[in-house]
Amino acid sequence: MGRGVAVRTARTLVLGALLAVAMPIAAMAQDYRFAAIQVQGNERVDPSVIAGFAGIPQGETISAGALNAAFQRVVNSGLFEDVSFDPRGGTLVITVRENPVINVISFEGNRRVDDDVLRGVTTSRARRVFSAAQAEQDAAAIAEVYRQGGRFAAEVTPRIIERSGNRLDLVFEIREGATVEIERLSFVGNRAFTDRRLRRVLSTTQAGLLRTFVRTDTFLEGRVELDRALLQDFYLARGYIDFEVLNVASEISREGDAFFVTFTIREGQQYRVGNVSVSSEIAGVEAADFEGYVRVRPGVVFSPTVVEATIARMERQASDRGLRFARVDPRVTRNERNQTVDIDFVLVTGERIFVERIDVQGNVSTLDRVVRREFRIAEGDPLNPRELREAAERIRALGFFSDVQVDGRQGSAPDQVVVDVNVEETTTGSLGFGVSFSRAERLGGALTFSETNFLGRGQELTLAFNTTRGSREFNLDFVEPRLRDGEISGGLSLFYRETDVQSWANFSTRQAQVSPSIGFPVSPFGRMTLRYFLRGDEVRDFRDEVSPVLRADDGRTTTSGVGLRYVYDTRRSELSPDFGVLVRLDQEIAGLGGDRKYLRSTALGVVERRVFGDDVTLRAELEAGAITMLSGRSRVTERFELSDRMRGFRPAGAGPRDLSSVDQDGLGANYFAVARMEADFPLGLPEEYGIAGGVFFDVGSSWGISCPSGVDCSGVDDSRSLRAVAGVSIFWDTPLGPLRFNFSRPVQTKAFDRTQNFDLTIQSRF
Known part of the structure; x- marks a missing residue:
């Protein structure tokens, strides 16, 4: 290893300083006039170029100060290691x-960052003149790359190895150091x-037990601004209109291996909606015509999201009436005494500016x-401006981009605006691994590949393979969310499943289905999906001791029909941040060809509420289903299994059962109804452990089984007896995915029911 950059740089600076001081002193008594300039020692740089740097006019008198300035210009060119000026009479x-x-x-010592990445941030280049100052700047740029990755202790030292022919090798020696994690995230000023x-x-997390695998617990300065915005949105959506992040303090430990981040905030008071009114400042437009489109009600917690939704609804109505430049201006009056805000939605005429x-x-x-x-707007x-903000939010919601900026700038005329959309793409594909365990099915696995932006067209592709003891399942789903760039979506689903003879099923099955579909919105939170399905299934390989009720399902069938699904979901919206509902209705009609004719219906209702400062989530679910045969009787592959809807039971462990068969086979049911209630809450453990708890209570029943012709069904238990199960859950959020451990205990069962007291599920995505 040759001399360091610091040695070479110091020598040059000392020489330059001596000349800069000495030359004026020596020349104080005289001026200079040079008839010729002679350059010595140069190998690659032409003498005229060096003389040009000096800029000394020949034959003209110059002062000592001008000569010193000429010297500095040659030194500052960055081309020379040493420079000297020697006046010799007129030369x-x-x-x-x-x-x-x-x-x-x-680059040496870099294991975390590739050479290509480091070359991209350096300005020094091979076969170019070496500059010590430039090498130091490159070292600082490399250190910043590591700093952005959370390695604040990284050190970068430029070294040179001298070669023959006035050449050198430039080596950046890197000591990467460890990532600096956030040891503690705390808040000051929070009461609610x-x-x-x-x-x-926050997007940033506090380091936990599994910090080796977690990357969001690394301190990144750029992430702080995102966290500020997330806190602001969180509080505003809950009526804290005066909320403010006063300061974000980040302190590094004495050892340099941990950060302590503190957010100092001012919550203010929570405001609710007071009086709501509609006014009009547009001639000929009556406010009363728009009052029916206001969805904000007095007494609810004030939320900017709800106000924006009302504005959008009113402006769309105005546009439909031909009022192209009508805008809605929400004028808010604060009442600090009773902590309410009065909102007046005022119809005004906006500026005549076009896209x-x-x-x-x-x-x-x-x-x-x-x-x-x-x-929702196009050229012309x-x-x-509100539509630009909403478009930016919709683009962010796609999940295709890590950053989205939508801005307007002056166009070719004063009334024209160019909308600039700047995006930064992110990874949209994921590979998922899942594990499940239960007493009946033992260990099961799942492999899922998902791409939400297939071929850059915004299409969704999902491939999934699941296997447990005695069963295998494959799914392929393709969705085009915007057919012809409209609001209608299109999809195609392929499904295949087969099961083997098992302890709870004395037969095996095979099923395959293809189903194209279209979907469309029917309300801001509601969506309808219409699909066609063609399904083939086979029940076979019966054991001798199987129930004759099941043996009657022997053989292959083909089912052709249509299905309709309606979903209304407010759980992930900001309509009411601590409350949400889900309603899902499914209707399936078979009989458009094929062997089967039936009407199958299911309904699901879910209510969620977060209480105690959003720390506890309460959830109640009610689900029911029925299959009505239009011809023949239902098959085991069509009927409902109560164990699929209730915890605490093995497959085919509850519901109608043939008690006269050797294994008392479960038969499935034509009807079921289940209620599920649960609560999720913290356990008081250190948050970095990622462990929370829950309790649940499930109650339900399934019934209804038609007896095959010529079969004695006197031994079939088809009562509508209720089953009830209570239990506790442990949630563990790990880098491999969220683990859920369910420990259940039957509260009410039948003597022949088959229960299980424990199951584990994992779902992870990378």
Whole structure:
């Protein structure tokens, strides 16, 4: 290893300083006039170039200060290691020693960051003149790369290895150091919500037991601004309109291996909606015509999201009436005494500004039209700033981009605006591994591949394979969310499943199905899906001791029909952040060809509420289903299994059963009804453990089995007896995925029911 950059740089600076001081002193009594300039020591740089750097006019008188300035210009060119000026009468002799040329640039000690990434941030290049200052700047740039990755202790030292021919190798020696994790995330000024709840809002996490696998617990300065915005949105959605992040303090430990981050906030008071009114400042437009489109009700917690939704609804109605430039201006009056806000939705005439064009930049694999279709405005439409904000939110919600910026700038005319959309793409594919365990099925596995932006077209592709003891299942789902860039989605689903003879099923099955579908929104939170399905199934390989009720299902059938699903879901919306509902209705009609004719219906209702500062989640679910045969009797592959809807039972462990058969076979049911109630809550353990608890209570029943012709069904228990199970759950959030341990205890069962007291599920995504 040759001399360091610091040695070479110091020598040059000392020489320059001596000349800069000495030359004016020596020349105080005289001026200079040079008839010729002679350059010595140069090998690659032409003498005229060096003389040009000096800029001394020949034959003209110059002062000592001007000569010193000429010297500094040559030094500052960065091409020379040493420079000297020697006046010899009418000749100025400039002697230089050129900086060496870089032979190769290499990096040593970097294991976390590839060489190609480091070359991209350095400006020094092989076969170019070496600059000590530039090498130091490159070292700082490399250190910043590590700093952005959370390695604040990284050290980068540029070293040179001298070669023949005035060449050198430039080596950046890197000591990466360890990532600096966030040892503690804390808050000052929060009263309404606990530190535990607010930590769940942030994108940054506190380091835990499995910190080796977690990367969001690394301190990144750029993530702080995102966390500020997330806290702001969280509080605003809950009526804290005065909320403010006063300061974010980050302190590094004395050892340099941990950060302590503290958010100082001011919550303010929670406000509710007071009086709500509609006014009009547009001539000929009556406010009463728009009052029916206001969904904000007095007494509810004030939320900007609800106000924005009302504004959008009113402006769409105005546009439908031909009022192209009508805008709704929400005028809010605060009543601090009773902590309410009065809202007056005022119809006004907006500026006459049009969208000239929409430019999309930064998308590498995603097609422009995938971004453009999230806009409700097009080139030539009136500009609506609110629509730009909503379009930006819709683009972010796609999940295709890590950053989205939507801005307007002046177009080709004063009334024209160009909308710039700048995006930064992120990974949209995932590979999932799942594990399950139960007493009956033992250990099971799942493999899932999902791509939400297939071929950059915004299409979704999912491949899934699941296996347990005695069963295998394969699914392929493809969804085009915007057919012809509209609101209608299209999909195709393929399904195959087979089961073997097992302890709870004295037969084996095979099923295959293909199902195309279309979907469309029917309300802001509601969606309808219509599908066609063609299914083939086979029941076979019966054991001798199987129930004759099941043996009657022997053989293959083909089912052709249509299905209709309606879903209304507010659980993930900001309509009411601590409350949400889900309603799902499914209707399936078979009989469009094929062997089977029936009407199958299921309904699910879910209510969720978060209480005690959002730390506890209460959930209640009610589900029911019925299959009505239009011809013949139902088959075992069509009937409902209560164990699929209730915890604490083995497969085919509850419901109608043939007690006269050797194994008392479960038969499935034509009807079922189940209620499930559960609560999730913290256990008081350190949050970094990622462990929470829950309790649940399930109660339900299944019944209804038609007896095959010529079969004695006197031994069949088909009563509507209720089953009830209570239990506790342990949730463990690990890098491999969320684990759920269920420990259940039957509260009410039949003597022949088959229960299980424990099951474990894992679902992970990478």
